[in-house]
Amino acid sequence: MTDLDSLYKAIEKVTGKQRITREPEELVCHSFDATGRSVVPDIVVFPAATLEVSKILEIASSYKVCVTPRGSGSGMTGGTLPMGGGIVMAMGRMNRILEIDTENLIARVEPGVVTGDLHRAVEQRGLFYPPDPASASFCTIGGNIGECAGGPKAVKYGVTRDYVLGLEAVLPSGRIIHTGVKTAKGVAGYDLTRLIVGSEGTLAVVTAVTLRLIPLPEAVKTMAVVFDSIKKAAETVSGIIRESVVPRCVEFLDRASIDCVRKDVKLDLPGTVEAILIIEVDGSRETVEVDARKVEAYCHKQGASAVVVAGTPEEAAELWKARKALSPAMFKIAPNKINEDIVVPINRIPDMVAKIESIKKSSGLTVVSFGHAGDGNIHCNIMYDKRDKDQLKRAEAAVDALFDATLSLGGTITGEHGVGITKKPYLLKEVGPTEIEIMRGIKQVFDPGNLLNPGKIF
Amino acid sequence: MTDLDSLYKAIEKVTGKQRITREPEELVCHSFDATGRSVVPDIVVFPAATLEVSKILEIASSYKVCVTPRGSGSGMTGGTLPMGGGIVMAMGRMNRILEIDTENLIARVEPGVVTGDLHRAVEQRGLFYPPDPASASFCTIGGNIGECAGGPKAVKYGVTRDYVLGLEAVLPSGRIIHTGVKTAKGVAGYDLTRLIVGSEGTLAVVTAVTLRLIPLPEAVKTMAVVFDSIKKAAETVSGIIRESVVPRCVEFLDRASIDCVRKDVKLDLPGTVEAILIIEVDGSRETVEVDARKVEAYCHKQGASAVVVAGTPEEAAELWKARKALSPAMFKIAPNKINEDIVVPINRIPDMVAKIESIKKSSGLTVVSFGHAGDGNIHCNIMYDKRDKDQLKRAEAAVDALFDATLSLGGTITGEHGVGITKKPYLLKEVGPTEIEIMRGIKQVFDPGNLLNPGKIF
Structure with a gap:
């Protein structure tokens, strides 16, 4: 019996035969994420409870075998690829909403809960969980915590970090920890909660989450604003909050994006x-009417060709369709894309848009830009065919140029997708060697054997 | 020449003669905080720039001498007391507001900026920095970051952590690090920013801060709501957000508090x-009128004896006077107080209030409760005379009972004051040994010699 056989047997005692596999088909299914890359693990396990997670990690640790936790595999930077081989721990079975506490405005959930399911469950009770990555209908809260997911509503409501109050998590050794609080405030000791949020599953496996909720806004108003110049649109984004109101989102679509979904x-x-800008304001019924008019007036002042205000939720859904259809539609342009979620200060958006235009020209590739412009977060998609060596080279050069431009404008190379493996070669452009040394030190404290999701970030 | 003499000379070369002292009077002035405890350092330095902070830490580190950073000394848990002796680093000279960027809604400040000065500076530009500890007129942003300060407006706007985007800080070795971003989103690597926020000056000395600002609300409405029963008031607090609106603050004063300031x-x-509850709503002019009426109606439904709505800013200031006069007024009751900033889930406030009443009775001491009830954060002040051994014993037993009750209701022993030295003996009641081991490990990564603000938290 090989070591792997013996490890398999040991974990099988914890999960039973049904929730562990090494069938090749299953291994392949759990080998990739939204980057399209694939690294096949040796074993996939499906824990159903915290204690099982703990025992599996303890066993894996005693065998010195790597474990990579995984939600839906919708990550954009390879965060769930099992670079060290070994075990993929698929958290999808731990998908219960444990509690929605309408008196204290909190929810307790397991990591495998689909974000969109949580949205619906709390909204039925008049509450609101704002983080809403584009993949909300299939991504999980556990994955959102790993990457500190954002989404369009971050302009007004912040990102995942701002809603996580406390965590139950399991260290690579198998020891269970509890961080944070169930209350609005709490400062007992170092903030392990926010350290684990955004750590891309490299410090601990999250097994339960306490989330802050807020009251659901009474009303929402959605509008599409059309521009005949990208410069005007960019300038409108950067001025709107200063000159009018804080919308809950300001989404941007450039001409290449619009062409993508036109049909x-x-x-x-x-x-x-x-x-096109898709702008939403929310609040009380009285406020949204006033705010929508302010936004409309501001957009006209900025030279918008048209402002279409949705009169009904159905009309609003129609306006969002173009935005949501984008990710899949882009593959019509080229078989491969490099999707970078850069962020710049909002007043530098016009400069960044100009920069992207120039990168587009110099690379000779199609670059599609859209995203959460309201917080400076632009999803810049460089389209290419990786079988064509020359295109690949130009695409890679374009990424380099894109990051350099972003950083020179005071921005960051990743707003919400994380570093994973795809941005790892670029991290030193933004984060200094001393800071990375500190991060490595922290990793060592949580995971001295480097067994949990190794090979990521730095 | 002793080691201390030689250390003094070495630092003097960095600061000049004017910004280093070991005059006994100066040492005493920098030996205490709001706990009233005093630990006299050997040297006080007043750095004026990041590079000076770096050089001083490097020198202290080579002498293996402790350094304790300090803002205004308004902390409530002994966080700035130099327990390891050595050097107190007074950050008050680094008090420049470096930039208020009205286009990107951020401010960059040095750590010695007084919080109230920042409030005024940004409000003049139509912007808003919500965290407002009661000591805002003299505490500093650096201290607020150390403790993750909160204040009354946290109900709606969150705490210091929610407004810190990035930091420049100096490690105990003297190495300068930069964390976080200047943008709304950013997830490149572990979240060192929020790890340093609330670390009570034990990981690094913060030398510059990038803060997120929001647009200043157009209007504020303040009201005082009077109750003839503490139970009714507590139930109103716990129901108000669920039943009516999210106020920007709900401050609570019990009868002992009111008696304190009545004269x-x-x-x-x-x-x-x-x-009494002091409730504030803010937003657009239209919204605050509607919201204030909702709150008023809800309070009457809950059996309030009177609701006094301030018609002018002057009347609102008058309503706040009682709340602000409390801290100093309490010393009329007894020469010593133990001020604990417990937090419970808001629906447990009625239980907590009942528990405090029973602790009051069993201890035979005056207990004054007031605070930020809207987020469950009650400042519970146990008044005693420490020269009376029996009183001291009863006060200590009362703290124990208070913390046990808080934790049994799902709360935390500190919402915004931190652990420092005063809550250190109680930390294990809330935070487990594995979690503390992780925190110690993190401390070791930043400060292997245990020279920066030693003896705190754990």
């Missing part, structure tokens, strides 16, 4: 369209 | 007063 989505667009 | 502040109160 799929019924878009009745006037004249020359170089950019 | 100093002109309070025109009807009949039996057992508790």
